[in-house]
Amino acid sequence: MKHKRYIITTALASLLLISGCSDNNQSAYNDSLLKAKSITIDTKEIDEQFQNSYYDMSLSLLKQQDLSDSNLISPLSIYTALGMTMNGADGDTLEEMEQVFGLSSTDMNQYLSNYSKNLGQYSSANSIWLEESFAEGVKQDFLNENFSFYSSEVYKTAMDDKSTKEINNWVSDNTNEKIKKIVGKLDGSERMILINAIAFDAKWETPYETIEDGIFTNYNGDSQDTSYLSSDESKSYINEKMSSFTKTYEDGKYAFIAVLPSEEYTIDEYVNQLDSEQLSQIIKNQENREVYTQMPKFEQEQDYQLINSLKNLGIVSAFSDSANFSRMSDNGNLQISEIRHKTYINVDEEGTQASAATSVTIKETAAMVEENEDIILNRPFLYMIVDVENDIPIFIGTVNEL
Template identity: 30%
Template sequence: MNKLRFLLVATVGLSLWVVTGCSVKECCGPAPSARQLRIAAPLVQQTSAFAFDAFKRLNQSATGGDVFFSPLSLHMALGMVLNGANGTTKTEMLKVLNADGQSLMDLNQAYSQLMQDLPLLDPQVQIKLANSVWYRNGFTVTPAFQNTLTTSFLASVSGLDFNAPASVGIINDWAGSKTNGLIPKVLESLRPDEVMLLLNAIYFKGDWKAQFDPAKTVDLPFTLANGSKKQVKMMRLDTDLRRAFRPTYTAFELPYGSGNTAMTVLLPTPENTADKLLSTLTPADWTQLQTDMTGGKIDIGLPRFKLRYETELNDILSQMGMPTAFTPRADFTGINPNGGLLLTSVKQKAYVAVDEKGTTAAAVTSVGVGVTSLGPQPYLCDRPFVVVIHEKASGTILFMGKIANPTESL
């Protein structure tokens, strides 16, 4: 039987996040009184385990180079598709998402809570979330699948003339608007066999709680992975921060806004490397680090940087344990009862900018489905280092990256 094709796109904008097709006031109701995420612990554990597994595999293919992506965007994008999967396809996807011990209903509830609470987390940090689904006019989508997307993921679901040239612009405009222009284009064209496009958008913009003084930014050499050096604008900050000192790296936390979100920087010791650090770092190590970090004086240097990152994830997701979804044996009858759907392409584009004031970031995950988707010394980040942007109360990881060649201009 011929296989039909659909495309799923998750767009994420860093400043912190995006995912929702409406404003906070329109869809999310009153803010949680404590301004804390009501996410069940399993989702945090699932996304963290998923994040580190994916990050390590991405880094293996980019040794010595930059890596930056949103594991949460990818997890949520696959979570939407999961609701249309059955049989072995569903079993494998649940395992890769580390959700095989949880019911789909509970998982969807956790996504729903995340959608509602994250935008309201901190009035000093801009976070937007948005989901949308576009399907080819005439293509049948099961009512149950549509209902799940609209209720759990707050997605807008719309039919569209995929043959009309203007359709690509409509979808790109949606992505651009939900990421404040950081991801203005997710599509070049729609293929004739594409029948559906799912988009998850995430956007984040946060100012440092303790900002760097631009007058103290200096030109300093940054040592690349190959040993060569380049000049960077090194921002300096000498203040009280949460930090921890490990035998192979030093970690310090730079909070945004009211302190509910933060960037944690992991700087390898001079005799170590970021690649070695990432090859051994585990979710358990990350959890323990959050416990062990304590407040104290530390003198740090962080380079200003901007980067764009793009990667295809088909092979990585197959290696992680969900190969069936990419083959004619895939079962997505939860989307269309006639079946004939498989994932053809999973990609993510990401953007991040860090300066004296704060951080802005964005990412786009696309999934195609087709016919048969310590002390007084300064800790200068003058060599490749690791960054993790996360929500602190629950430990939810929003973005992860390895900065190997910081660049200010793109």
Template identity: 30%
Template sequence: MKKLILFLIAPGFMALIAGCGSTGGTAGASMEIADGVEYGETDYQLIAEANNALGMKLLNDLSDREDGNIFVSPTSLYMALAMVYNGADGVTKEEIAKVLEAEGLTAEEMNKANASLIAKLGSNSDAIELNIANSIWAKDSYRFLESFRESSQDYFNAEVEMIDVTDTASADAINEWVREETNDRIDEMVESPLPGDLAAILLNAIYFNGTWQYTFIEELTEEQPFYPADGSTAEVPLMVLEEELAYMETDQFQAVALPYGEGEMNMHVFLPAEDSSLGEFKSSLENENWSAWMTNFESRKGLVKLPKFELEYEVNLNETLQDFGMETAFDTVDLSKMFEESSGLFISEVKQKSFVNVSEEGTEAAAATSVAVLETSGSAEPPFELIVNRPFFFTITDDETGVILFMGLIENPS
């Protein structure tokens, strides 16, 4: 099924950049930016292409590292790292800017672009539910800079909470927040209890539920052969749709746009030609080609057979982000624009969990991205073991003077 999942990544780029969504339903917070927060209506254009480029790089990197299905949210990752960028300075800020293709953007410009994106995606639609939520949880011994707290709340709609990391209720509260914002589709984002040296965790959650504009007829869904790249054959339920749709075809692939609602969002499905491969298609997946492809779709009557499936996916992105340019943040991170005192910190883990269900009625998808920041002093060295089961030397000393009162070599204590 690896072939299928890549086809479904691409629509996420366009859906989250060009679509409209409802803030209703069971997923949580409003996506309305507070009155008085200044940003331009089109500021999201500063990060739209960079968001897509990050997703394409991410997909290529992960598929090179592992076999099997992959499903990620570039927007969830981008927004989580943007919140870190908002509180970063020095080398950390430079490295995150490289990953986000935001060189030259100030933190204020990045904040305004994200606010603009959230507002743009927050338009109402009866057939599409989209929720984007952010939160920041910090150890209660730290103090946020007021400028960081205000910008996080204003531009990212972020909930900012101080927690006792030794209390198991703190981990429960974080997991409950993720469950609520993803309509129970993402579970157990953090383990309980939280690490005692946890300084902060920054979270983004995205939930999408869209009804097809043209629903697949459930009675026509039937088990049919699917041919993975390894030469095997699998039986999968293929859904059937015959409709006039946006379609394009090249020597390398066929592609179709399957609209949600009234066409505010689309799933773009790309099928490599029989004499091509998913690997060849992946090598051509870049922003310049993507932009060109999006202009070449034309309305055409046709038949689509699409697998019906459900997938859960989880990935640690530390190595990937280091390869992308965040080379030092996993050793030492400069968050001097976030905390009053921020020395001795490092990013311990960037993790994303995702879910997607594609059925005759539509598509439900969710993702959550966490950035965990730990204290260096708490994890610099692992616990030691000293098992005295062979000859040893010992002393008895006076602490104040340093004088050795006794010393001995023990060959056999029995």
């Protein structure tokens, strides 16, 4: 029997470019735009409940990866993708997802909806793509919730080669061509694709003026020639396990926090002992302390398959024959068959460009210090791009080699 596939996707796109859509591409997919119904919703401001969930999940997902390699994940991208998916889950499937996230589906909706209203330097767009014959069977409450909480546009399409182009054009338009492809060839068996696209432009508040040549010692102990961005920074947090500093972006809402473990720790040892309380301290306790810093210019891309990671954390039934996505549709027995997460970052003297994409595929189955400090990131380090108003990391990653 030919399996039907339900693809739920999110893309967190470039920090570099956010300008408007191309009219030529936009007109192609707008021809199929449908109307979803707006319902009355409640929202929640980011608080400690959300922060604690977010810190735990961010670290748990990072620790599931190969920490002897460089890594970069976007917790916000993953939260958005699975938050939308949870609106279609029920029974044990929903219970497992809520337990792992530490939030109910309602809480996820309310927090993320409120958060998306004050994005500052980045924009967000969401869409749902329905196969033409399948569209009538999708539950209206599922569409209405995603429209009302996530402002999801709804499109009806044939799921063919033309649809592939239209969907990828939508993603490209909403990321100003930074992410050009989120779906591959469609064969008509796909029934639903959900996409979140975020574009974020972040220039340093104070661009780097000094660039020095130097050596970076990677995870394997090999020396690599690199260019270091050098500056004096006024915010830092230092304890016996690590030294960190903050460099702010121009609007003051976002910041880059770099964390250099003490020499007694390798990067994997440090990350594995890091807990949400320590992460919270690093983010929230940056002090007025002047430090001289050097950070290598770096660029990296990552591609993850997250099903095993989420299984290890406790989401199991969603990937099995016992999955319950009955709040999405009554058409067939649905289960998640793939969760893919792709990320990109580039850090240079002007600012930061970063991107991420998360796809979920569902198929039918049967204090002040007097002395100055130097923080030289010349060996593997942890870093975050943080929303400093809400104290949540949009990106979190490690640099093990250049």
